[in-house]
Amino acid sequence: MKQLLANRVKTLTPSSTLAITAKAKELKEQGIDVIGLGAGEPDFNTPENILNAAKKSMDAGLTKYTPAGGLPALKKAIIDKLARDNNLTYKANEIIVGVGAKHVLYTLFQVILNEGDEVIIPIPYWVSYPEQVKLAGGVPVYVEGTQEQNFKITAQQLRNAVTEKTKAVIINSPSNPSGMIYTKEELAELAQVAEEMDILIVSDEIYEKLVYNGVEHYSIAEVSDAVKSRTIVVNGVAKSHSMTGWRIGYAAGDATIIKAMTDLASHSTSNATTTAQYATIEAYNGSQDTVEKMRKAFESRLEAIFPKLAAIPGVKVLKPQGAFYLLPDVSETAEKTGYTSVDDFVSALLTEANVAVIPGSGFGAPATIRLSYATSLELLEEAVRRIDAFVKAKWQD
The missing domain is CATH 3.90.1150.10 (Aspartate Aminotransferase, domain 1)
Structure with a gap:
C-alpha cells in the first residue's frame, strides 16, 4: 500500500x-x-444581546452563504472597532473574516510562506504558531524572552535572529501563555527592526480587552503608517466576548495579502458561519458592558x-x-x-x-x-x- x-x-x-x-x-x-x-x-x-442577535438573524432566514471574506456589515463593524479602539484605519478590501483567529492565522501563513521561509517566534509561544508555520512549509526560528525579561524579546534579539530567509515575526500581546504585554516603546523598537530588515509583522491581539491594573494595550500597527503597511493584525471575539465556540476571527492588513487569504478561504471554508457573523456584528456594535x-x-x-x-x-x-x-x-x-x-x-x-x-x-x-x-x-x-x-x-x- x-x-x-x-x-x-x-x-x-x-x-x-x-x-x-x-x-x-x-x-x-x-x-x-x-x-x-x-x-x-x-x-x-456569550452575552445575551449577542445571543439575541444570532436568533434574530436565523428567524429572518439569514442562514445562507456569505461572501468568502465576510459579510460587508461585519467588515464595517470591524473597521469601526479598529478605528475606535486602536486608532487604525482600514478599508473593506483590507479585512477578512475567518473561522476563528486560529484559522485566520493558518490561512495567513499558507499565503505568505514559501518552502524554507523563516518565521521568528518568541518563546514562550502559543502552541499552534510553530505547527502552522511548518504546515505552510516555513521554518520556525525561536527567540527566548526569559522570565528576567518579563517573557518579552528585545529589538536586539529580533535583529540578531533575522536572516535573508526571514519572512515575518509573530508578536502576541497580551501573550498566551505569559500574560505579558509589550509597551508602546517596546513595540516601536521591534517595529523599527522589522522596517530595517524588511520583514512582515504578524500581530496576534486576541487578548486585547483583557488587561489589568491600568496597563494599556497597543497594537504595533499604531506605531506608524509604514509599520501598519507591513503588519497583519489578527483578532476576534473569542476571548473578549466569550464567543470561543462561535469561531469568528479576522485579519486586517495589506490588501494583496487579504485578497490571497480570501481566495484561499473560498476554496477551503467558503465562509465563516453566517449566524456567527451576525452575532459578531452585535458584539462589536452593541453594548460593551x-x-x-x-x-x-x-x-x-x-x-x-x-x-x-x-x-x-x-x-x-x-x-x-x-x-x-x-x-x-x-x-x-x-x-x-x-x-x-x-x-x-x-x-x-x-x-x-x-x-x-x-x-x-x-x-x-x-x-x-x-x-x-x-x-x-x-x-x-x-x-x-x-x-x-x-x-x-x-x-x-
Missing part, C-alpha cells in the same frame, strides 16, 4: 493542552474530583490568587498584565519534590492532587506550567491549596 499520510503532517506535535484536558476529563468521568486549570476560554456565557464586567472578574481573581500561588515553595512567578494565565517557573519545585522534569511533576499533580495544569514544554518553556484563572475563585483557591499541600508533603531540602 502506498504511504497514507502526507509528509507535512508527520512532524506535527500533539497539543499538550488537549492531552492534559483529555486526561483530566477521563479522571472526572471516573468520579474523581479534578480541578482543571487548563481552560483557554472565559467561563462566562459585559466585556468590562468579564475583565473586572478576571482582574479580581488574579489579585486574589496571585499571592497564594507565589507563596508555594520554589515557585517563581511574574504577575501577568493581561489574558487569564499565570506562567510560574516551577523547576525548583519539581526538583525538590523528587521529579526529574516539570512534565513529570504536572503528571503527578493531576493523578495525586487532582489538579490539571498545562506543562510549559508545549509553549517552549519547559521550566514552567500554565494555569488558567478562567474559572471560579472558589475552585482557584482550592486548586492552589491542593498544589501547596502536594508540594509541602513532598519537599526535600
Whole structure:
C-alpha cells in the first residue's frame, strides 16, 4: 500500500493542552474530583444581546452563504472597532473574516510562506504558531524572552535572529501563555527592526480587552503608517466576548495579502458561519458592558490568587498584565519534590492532587506550567491549596 499520510503532517506535535484536558476529563468521568486549570476560554456565557442577535438573524432566514471574506456589515463593524479602539484605519478590501483567529492565522501563513521561509517566534509561544508555520512549509526560528525579561524579546534579539530567509515575526500581546504585554516603546523598537530588515509583522491581539491594573494595550500597527503597511493584525471575539465556540476571527492588513487569504478561504471554508457573523456584528456594535464586567472578574481573581500561588515553595512567578494565565517557573519545585522534569511533576499533580495544569514544554518553556484563572475563585483557591499541600508533603531540602 502506498504511504497514507502526507509528509507535512508527520512532524506535527500533539497539543499538550488537549492531552492534559483529555486526561483530566477521563479522571472526572471516573468520579474523581479534578480541578482543571487548563481552560483557554472565559467561563462566562456569550452575552445575551449577542445571543439575541444570532436568533434574530436565523428567524429572518439569514442562514445562507456569505461572501468568502465576510459579510460587508461585519467588515464595517470591524473597521469601526479598529478605528475606535486602536486608532487604525482600514478599508473593506483590507479585512477578512475567518473561522476563528486560529484559522485566520493558518490561512495567513499558507499565503505568505514559501518552502524554507523563516518565521521568528518568541518563546514562550502559543502552541499552534510553530505547527502552522511548518504546515505552510516555513521554518520556525525561536527567540527566548526569559522570565528576567518579563517573557518579552528585545529589538536586539529580533535583529540578531533575522536572516535573508526571514519572512515575518509573530508578536502576541497580551501573550498566551505569559500574560505579558509589550509597551508602546517596546513595540516601536521591534517595529523599527522589522522596517530595517524588511520583514512582515504578524500581530496576534486576541487578548486585547483583557488587561489589568491600568496597563494599556497597543497594537504595533499604531506605531506608524509604514509599520501598519507591513503588519497583519489578527483578532476576534473569542476571548473578549466569550464567543470561543462561535469561531469568528479576522485579519486586517495589506490588501494583496487579504485578497490571497480570501481566495484561499473560498476554496477551503467558503465562509465563516453566517449566524456567527451576525452575532459578531452585535458584539462589536452593541453594548460593551459585559466585556468590562468579564475583565473586572478576571482582574479580581488574579489579585486574589496571585499571592497564594507565589507563596508555594520554589515557585517563581511574574504577575501577568493581561489574558487569564499565570506562567510560574516551577523547576525548583519539581526538583525538590523528587521529579526529574516539570512534565513529570504536572503528571503527578493531576493523578495525586487532582489538579490539571498545562506543562510549559508545549509553549517552549519547559521550566514552567500554565494555569488558567478562567474559572471560579472558589475552585482557584482550592486548586492552589491542593498544589501547596502536594508540594509541602513532598519537599526535600
